[in-house]
Amino acid sequence: MSTSRTPRAALALLASTQLLLITDTAIVNVAVPSIGADLGTGSAGLSWVANAYLIAFGGLLLLAGRAADQLGHRRLFLTGLALLAAASAAGGLAPTAGWLVAARAAQGAGAALAGAAAFALLLILFPDGPQRHRALGAFAAMGGLGGVLGTVLGGVLTDLLGWRSTFWLNVALALVLGVLAPRLLDGTTRAPAPGFDLPGAITATAGLGLVAYALVDRGPLAGAAGLALLALFAFLETRAAHPLVPPAVWRRPALRLANGLAALAQMALFPMFFLVSLYLQSVLGHTPLTGGLGLLPLSLVVVATAPQTGRLIARIGLTRTTVLGFTLLFAGLVWLALALSAGGTFATTVLAPSLLLGVALPLVMVTTNVAATAEATPEETGLASGLVNTSQQFGSVLGLAVLVAVATARTGTAATPLAQTSGFRTALLTGAVFAAVAALLSARLRLPSPELSIPFEQGGTPSASAATPRQDRVGDTR
Known part of the structure; x- marks a missing residue:
């Protein structure tokens, strides 16, 4: 069935997938203490309930995006949902912590496949321009809503039905999306490329x-090995007949800058949610459920602002909107950091600056996604999706590692509310530095004019596919 007759329904399905993936991350984090008590594992084992998911998700996004281009976007989307559902069921049945960690790694793999394919399908369904901006706004809104929804549902389900129910909710939602996908998404895809870059993929x-492992587990040897492999990957790509990431792609200045800005945005934003949740619980004494609800006003502002981002881009331009978003992010983080108080309340410390951050979040997310995907041809939608999602995922992991280390170093051995508040404040100010750097860099963001944005094949000649108009059928990359 052609999605040209049902673009709204297709967008609703794809945005719901984004909601599922973000909710899945938050909902399990809330259930972690109950998991530890039930399975008899300590903090080290519990950390891997989250880390296994992050490592698999971050490591596979690039490969998943490119595989979607070659194997079919809807096919990989359904495969990812199936793997996510099966892994969630395994997590819900886990008898030991080791079993659960393995299930979480499989969940991360399924999320990478489904997430990269869903983003690529959105790029194909909505050509670059106002329609895509609105669609990306819907994605940003669902991401903001998913963070709080996951926190609230995690607290409710864990309290009422136990932590295993959080995994079974993922199973049910993934199955519903999987049933609807063949009805709403076109399965047409181009023939596989004549070759696959296996060394590059590995x-x-x-x-x-x-x-990713080095960032979440602070392993310098793993980090050095990972960087060495990435250097080898870059070398191999210059000699591969069918590279996983064609070198010409990296020669696009706007793409490089946009991916860097996407990473900086998450380096500031992702740890902010974590730190605010800790502050509300450990300093102000909120329960996990009420701590999660404390982020609800921010999420409501995100949901209200995200759909308007496209109109703002049309009115003042992409570059100015990006600068505005990062400037507001910087101001919101500084305001929040200075407002924190060991003897404060939610209303006097978190509420007002969180509303400003709720405006900033969709601005920076939508504009960086627009810039990172604007030059992608239909044959590169999965690749563009994989690149920007990888940038965001590693920005999240790196930002969390850095800001938590800063907070811990500042807090020291004293666990008093005053010491913890000081640590959170210093960490948030560090995040504000990332936002300030991004605001300065975003002023240099320039997309090439349409006549100059023709992609180049390896030989340096314009690609024949570049002259082909973008298709409106989801999954059709002909």
């Missing part, structure tokens, strides 16, 4: 996975 995936 070195990229292993390198990204090792770097």
Whole structure:
């Protein structure tokens, strides 16, 4: 069935997938203490319930995006949902912590496949321009809503039905999306490329996975090995007949800058949610459920602002909107950091600056996604999706590692509310530095004019596919 008759329904399905993936991350984090008590594992084992997911997700995004281009976007989307559902069921049945960690790694793999394919399908369904901006706004809104929804549902389900129910909710939602996908998404795809860059796929995936492992587990040897593999990957790509990431792609200045800005955005934003949740619980004494609800006003502002981002881009331009977004992110983080108080309340410390951050979040997310995907041809939608999602995922992991280390170093051995508040404040100010750097860099963001944005094949000649108009059928990359 052609999605040209049902673009709204297709967008609703793809945005719901984004909601599922973000909710899945948050919902399990809330259930972690109950998991530890039930399975008898300590903090080290519990950390891997989250880390296994992050490493698999971050390591496989690039490969997943490219595989979607070659194997079919809807096919990989359904495969990812099936793997996510099966892994969630395994997690819900896990008798030991080791079993659960393996299930979480499989969940991360399924999320990478489904997430990269869903983003690529959105790029194909909505050509570059106002329609895509609105669609990306819907994605940003669902991401903001998913963070809070996952936190709230995690607290409710864990309290009422136990932590295993959080995994079974993922099974049910993934199955619903899987049933609807064949009805709403076109399965047409181009024929597979004449060759596949197996050495590039192996070195990229292993390198990204090792770097992710090093960031979440602070392993310098793993990090060095991962960087070495990524260097080897870059070398191999210059000699591969059918590279996983064609070198010409990296010669696009706007793409490089946009991916860097996407990473910086997540380096500031992702740890902010974590730190605010900790502050509300450990300093102000909120329960996990009420701590999660404390982020609800921010999410409601995200949902309200995201659909308007496309109109703002049309009115003042992409570059100015990006600068505005990062400037507001910087101001919101500084305001939040200075407002924190060991003797404060939610209303006097977190509420007002979180509303400003709720405006900034969709601005920076939508504009960086627009810039990172604007030059992608139909044959590169999966690749563009994999690149920007990888940038965002590694920005999240790196930002969390850096800001938590800063907070811990500042807090020291004293666990008093005053010491913890000081640590959170210093960490948030560090995040504000990332936002300030991104604001300065985003002023240099320039997309080439349409006549100059023709992609080049390896030989340096314009690609024949570049002259082909973008298709409106989801999955059709002919």
